[in-house]
Amino acid sequence: MKRIAIIGGGISGLSAAFTLEQRRRAGVPLEYVLYESAARLGGVISTEYIDGCVVEAGPDSFLTEKPWATDLCRELGLEDQLIGSNDAERKTYILLKGRLVPIPDGLMFMVPTRILPVIFSRLFSLVTKLHMAREWFHSPVASGKDESVAKFVERHYGPELVERLADPLLSGVYGGDSSQLSMRAVLPRFAQMEASHGSLGRAMLAARKKIAHPSSGSPRPLFTSLKDGMHQMTNALAVRLSAPSIRLGTPVQQLKFKEDGWVVSASGAPVRFDSLIVATPAHAAAMLMQSVSTDLANELRGIPYSSSITATLGYGHSVRSSLPPGFGLLVPHSEGRRLLAATFVHNKFSHRAPEDRALIRCFFGGSRNEEILQLHEDEILRIAREELRQILGISAEPLFTRVYKWKAAMAQYTVGHLERLDRIDRLRQQLPGLALAGNAYRGIGVPDCVRSGKQAAEQALFAMGLTSSAAALTAVRSEP
Numbered sequence: 439m440k441r442i443a444i445i446g447g448g449i450s451g452l453s454a455a456f457t458l459e460q461r462r463r464a465g466v467p468l469e470y471v472l473y474e475s476a477a478r479l480g481g482v483i484s485t486e487y488i489d490g491c492v493v494e495a496g497p498d499s500f501l502t503e504k505p506w507a508t509d510l511c512r513e514l515g516l517e518d519q520l521i522g523s524n525d526a527e528r529k530t531y532i533l534l535k536g537r538l539v540p541i542p543d544g545l546m547f548m549v550p551t552r553i554l555p556v557i558f559s560r561l562f563s564l565v566t567k568l569h570m571a572r573e574w575f576h577s578p579v580a581s582g583k584d585e586s587v588a589k590f591v592e593r594h595y596g597p598e599l600v601e602r603l604a605d606p607l608l609s610g611v612y613g614g615d616s617s618q619l620s621m622r623a624v625l626p627r628f629a630q631m632e633a634s635h636g637s638l639g640r641a642m643l644a645a646r647k648k649i650a651h652p653s654s655g656s657p658r659p660l661f662t663s664l665k666d667g668m669h670q671m672t673n674a675l676a677v678r679l680s681a682p683s684i685r686l687g688t689p690v691q692q693l694k695f696k697e698d699g700w701v702v703s704a705s706g707a708p709v710r711f712d713s714l715i716v717a718t719p720a721h722a723a724a725m726l727m728q729s730v731s732t733d734l735a736n737e738l739r740g741i742p743y744s745s746s747i748t749a750t751l752g753y754g755h756s757v758r759s760s761l762p763p764g765f766g767l768l769v770p771h772s773e774g775r776r777l778l779a780a781t782f783v784h785n786k787f788s789h790r791a792p793e794d795r796a797l798i799r800c801f802f803g804g805s806r807n808e809e810i811l812q813l814h815e816d817e818i819l820r821i822a823r824e825e826l827r828q829i830l831g832i833s834a835e836p837l838f839t840r841v842y843k844w845k846a847a848m849a850q851y852t853v854g855h856l857e858r859l860d861r862i863d864r865l866r867q868q869l870p871g872l873a874l875a876g877n878a879y880r881g882i883g884v885p886d887c888v889r890s891g892k893q894a895a896e897q898a899l900f901a902m903g904l905t906s907s908a909a910a911l912t913a914v915r916s917e918p
């Protein structure tokens with residue numbers, strides 16, 4: 439009987455455990471133990487029900503385009519619980535000199551694919567519009583060294599588009615700073631488009647023509663979630679695992695690597711395993727690896743993390759009817775505010791709030807504003823309410839509020855990230871039986887974490903001779 443330890447019970451560790459559980463039930467001779475330091479499974483995925491509303495503490499959905507989370511939900515029997523974002527309502531505003539300006543239609547992330555909406559948009563100056571027109575004639579560029587997202591976008595569309603669009607989008611998603619984030623790790627598709635077409639606009643249109651077949655039916659929603667919240671996914675995973683294999687409230691304190699496997703010290707006596715999956719944030723993995731390989735620990739520690747806060751405020755009908763239509767707003771750094779973004783949750787998805795409720799989720803923190811984490815919840819709420827008053831004119835008393843703090847939860851893929859991953863992989867291979875999973879490596883979103891957990895399980899099985907699956911070999915190579 440082979441024994442596998444999994445450290446970390448977020449979506450990455452749970453996906454790894456689920457893969458092992460499926461194999462165990464299919465008769466593969468294995469046992470596993472999942473160690474989780476918190477008293478509950480799920481990591482940053484956590485949902486509460488308040489006053490008829492579904493309140494997400496962490497992620498509220500995942501990108502439909504990346505299939506791994508949807509596939510997992512299907513495997514878990516949750517297919518009928520999947521819901522798509524209300525894309526007919528999809529309008530996002532950028533705060534510009536204190537006023538909300540909609541992102542024009544036809545902009546795919548930052549790439550204009552329709553001319554008229556951009557020409558008439560108040561979001562960009564004439565200079566940026568001229569940059570966009572000239573971009574159409576860029577020649578292919580052989581993909582070379584990594585660079586920051588800000589530099590890449592500036593080369594294509596000029597500095598204003600970085601400040602008003604690329605940077606706020608990335609600080610909303612990554613809690614990151616576009617002048618630090620790696621183009622090749624964060625937006626690999628755009629780097630490939632530049633290499634093949636030069637112009638991102640032309641590349642995007644060519645890609646759209648290829649997939650725009652009449653048989654493809656109605657377009658898929660941009661985001662997918664679950665009717666009763668994201669924790670449906672982690673709860674369904676938890677009930678499918680073998681209960682005696684789960685150790686809650688049990689932080690792993692030390693690891694040892696021996697010739698015949700791994701020794702895990704948590705509470706009680708050290709326990710031996712044949713294989714080990716570390717599915718914690720990289721900073722926690724670095725601490726655990728310190729006694730095993732200082733080189734690997736140093737590389738893991740070199741992956742920075744940012745912290746974030748979500749503050750959800752529930753209001754009544756009058757606020758709901760006063761809000762502009764759309765999914766919410768993003769705040770550029772140059773506006774000098776603490777709010778990074780706000781989502782109108784009741785618009786983005788159905789099943790989130792009764793008709794007479796407005797649910798607004800505010801984001802704070804990120805790599806530029808870590809110190810907000812030190813503030814007391816009451817002060818964070820005071821700031822949130824003041825921002826909503828100034829930006830949206832909301833002065834009503836909220837019906838309920840919730841603040842969630844996520845310290846060092848969002849990995850930042852800074853310039854050179856992919857080279858670091860190559861070094862990590864080489865060091866990992868010197869430690870037979872070790873697999874790494876989580877948002878630190880090749881994708882920060884929930885679907886990528888699912889994929890990383892499943893692939894880590896395949897790697898562990900492969901290392902123990904329990905599978906010859908090619909999935910294990912391709913695991914660490916797939917693109918973000």
Ligand SMILES: Cc1cc2nc3c(=O)[nH]c(=O)nc-3n(C[C@H](O)[C@H](O)[C@H](O)COP(=O)(O)OP(=O)(O)OC[C@H]3O[C@@H](n4cnc5c(N)ncnc54)[C@H](O)[C@@H]3O)c2cc1C
Nearest residue numbers: 446448449450475481482496497498689690876877883884
């Ligand atoms: C506020 C917020 C909003 C987000 N929004 C979205 C979104 O809308 N869509 C999307 O796709 N993604 C989103 N993300 C990103 C995504 O949710 C995360 O990247 C992903 O859930 C991380 O999962 P994980 O299992 O890798 O890590 P985590 O969820 O961080 O889990 C790691 C687990 O390891 C445990 N652990 C750590 N050290 C030890 C130890 N020594 N021993 C035992 N256990 C240990 C921790 O307690 C934790 O439970 C968001 C993230 C945040 C924070």
